[in-house]
Amino acid sequence: MHAHPTATPRPPSYTPLRRGVRAGLSLVPGIGPLGVALGVALGDLSVDGTIAWLSAPLLTAGSSQLVLMGQLHHGAGPMAAAALAVLTNSRFVLYGAALADRFTGQPAWFRWLAPHFVVDQTYGLASSRLAADEPPAVFRSFFAVSGFLLWVIWSVSVGVGLLAGPILPAQLPLEFVLPAMFLGLIVPGLRTGREALAVVFGGALTLVGAGPLAVVAGALAFAAASSARPAAARS
Amino acid sequence: MSALAALLLAAAGTYALRGLSTFVFQVHALPVSVATILRLAALGVLGSLVAASLPVAPTAGIDGLASMVGVLAAIVAGRRTTNLPLVMCAGVGGYAVADAALALLR
Numbered sequence: 001m002h003a004h005p006t007a008t009p010r011p012p013s014y015t016p017l018r019r020g021v022r023a024g025l026s027l028v029p030g031i032g033p034l035g036v037a038l039g040v041a042l043g044d045l046s047v048d049g050t051i052a053w054l055s056a057p058l059l060t061a062g063s064s065q066l067v068l069m070g071q072l073h074h075g076a077g078p079m080a081a082a083a084l085a086v087l088t089n090s091r092f093v094l095y096g097a098a099l100a101d102r103f104t105g106q107p108a109w110f111r112w113l114a115p116h117f118v119v120d121q122t123y124g125l126a127s128s129r130l131a132a133d134e135p136p137a138v139f140r141s142f143f144a145v146s147g148f149l150l151w152v153i154w155s156v157s158v159g160v161g162l163l164a165g166p167i168l169p170a171q172l173p174l175e176f177v178l179p180a181m182f183l184g185l186i187v188p189g190l191r192t193g194r195e196a197l198a199v200v201f202g203g204a205l206t207l208v209g210a211g212p213l214a215v216v217a218g219a220l221a222f223a224a225a226s227s228a229r230p231a232a233a234r235s
Numbered sequence: 236m237s238a239l240a241a242l243l244l245a246a247a248g249t250y251a252l253r254g255l256s257t258f259v260f261q262v263h264a265l266p267v268s269v270a271t272i273l274r275l276a277a278l279g280v281l282g283s284l285v286a287a288s289l290p291v292a293p294t295a296g297i298d299g300l301a302s303m304v305g306v307l308a309a310i311v312a313g314r315r316t317t318n319l320p321l322v323m324c325a326g327v328g329g330y331a332v333a334d335a336a337l338a339l340l341r
Contacts, residue, residue, distance in 0.1 A: 047238055048238060051238045051239055051242055054239075054242060055242055055245075058242060058243070058245075058246040059242075059245060059246055059249055061249065064245065064249065068241060068242065068245050072237075072238050072241060077237075077241075078237045078238070078240045078241035078244060079241075079244070081241045081245070082241045082242075082244035082245040082248060083248075085241075085245035085248070085249070086245055086248035086249055086252065089248075089249045089252055089253075090252060091277075091280045092249065092252045092253045093252050093253075094273060094276050094277040094280055095253070095277050095280075096252065096253050096254065096255070097273045097277070098273045098274040098276070098277035098278075103258075111258070112254075115250065115253040115254030116250060116253065116254075118253040118254075120281060120284060123277060123281065124281055127274075127277075127278065127281075
């Protein structure tokens with residue numbers, strides 16, 4: 001397509017809104033299967049299915065959902081079960097504090113609603129995809145859209161797991177779901193071939209290496225490959 | 236009914252954890268160094284989660300002590316470099332080393 005010489009300049013292809021949508025959708029391959037697996041697990045418990053599903057939109061934190069429903073399943077009292085679930089989510093204090101400066105100067109609706117979307121994935125996205133000096137409006141659009149998408153995808157996938165549990169295999173391969181989720185965080189943020197090579201190299205070494213030091217070897221390999229990247233190539 | 240009450244309590248508590256820290260630290264502006272350490276600590280937590288999720292991790296689940304080492308490693312690394320992948324790797328590596336050491340000790 002050829003632009004007319006007198007046409008006004010087109011806006012950038014990647015507006016904050018579009019970046020948020022792309023970031024949110026990039027999480028689907030990771031959190032989709034995880035949500036389904038969690039739904040299946042929750043469906044096996046004696047807790048009412050509607051309440052089990054409600055935990056997805058209200059808590060939006062898989063581990064604490066499982067803790068809460070598991071405790072109720074085993075007969076714990078509401079206070080004790082809720083306290084354990086909240087304790088499981090204590091890491092969110094750090095995420096919230098780390099994002100505090102990004103929330104400063106935002107409209108009230110955002111400051112009240114957006115904290116609900118503070119989870120591992122959205123914190124990772126905001127840290128890796130946005131520069132620290134981005135204007136507040138850019139952060140607001142990106143975080144609100146990606147967080148809302150994550151919330152919807154998570155709620156739907158947990159619901160699918162609850163409904164489809166009886167026809168799914170009894171043992172889902174959960175050991176691959178969590179790494180897939182974190183890969184979903186890392187891979188879409190890669191911008192250069194060298195970055196991709198660093199991830200492939202580090203990941204391969206982790207998988208090939210045997211024993212307890214395999215993770216360390218992979219992490220060190222990734223760090224070495226990443227640090228070898230020329231400064232000019234960094235965005 | 237008690238299950239619904241527990242869910243609402245947990246949701247309120249979790250919102251408080253997520254939201255109060257952002258509000259509190261907005262009202263009382265943190266010194267830059269403290270804010271930096273908090274940001275790096277959060278990255279360390281994320282790094283520890285990544286390490287704990289890997290199929291080759293020596294132990295299942297997240298060990299509190301190993302996570303703490305991962306967080307500290309990310310903070311130390313972050314004071315020396317602004318390269319985000321390196322800081323994350325320090326979190327992953329710190330967690331993995333501590334986790335492996337704990338597994339050997341047990």
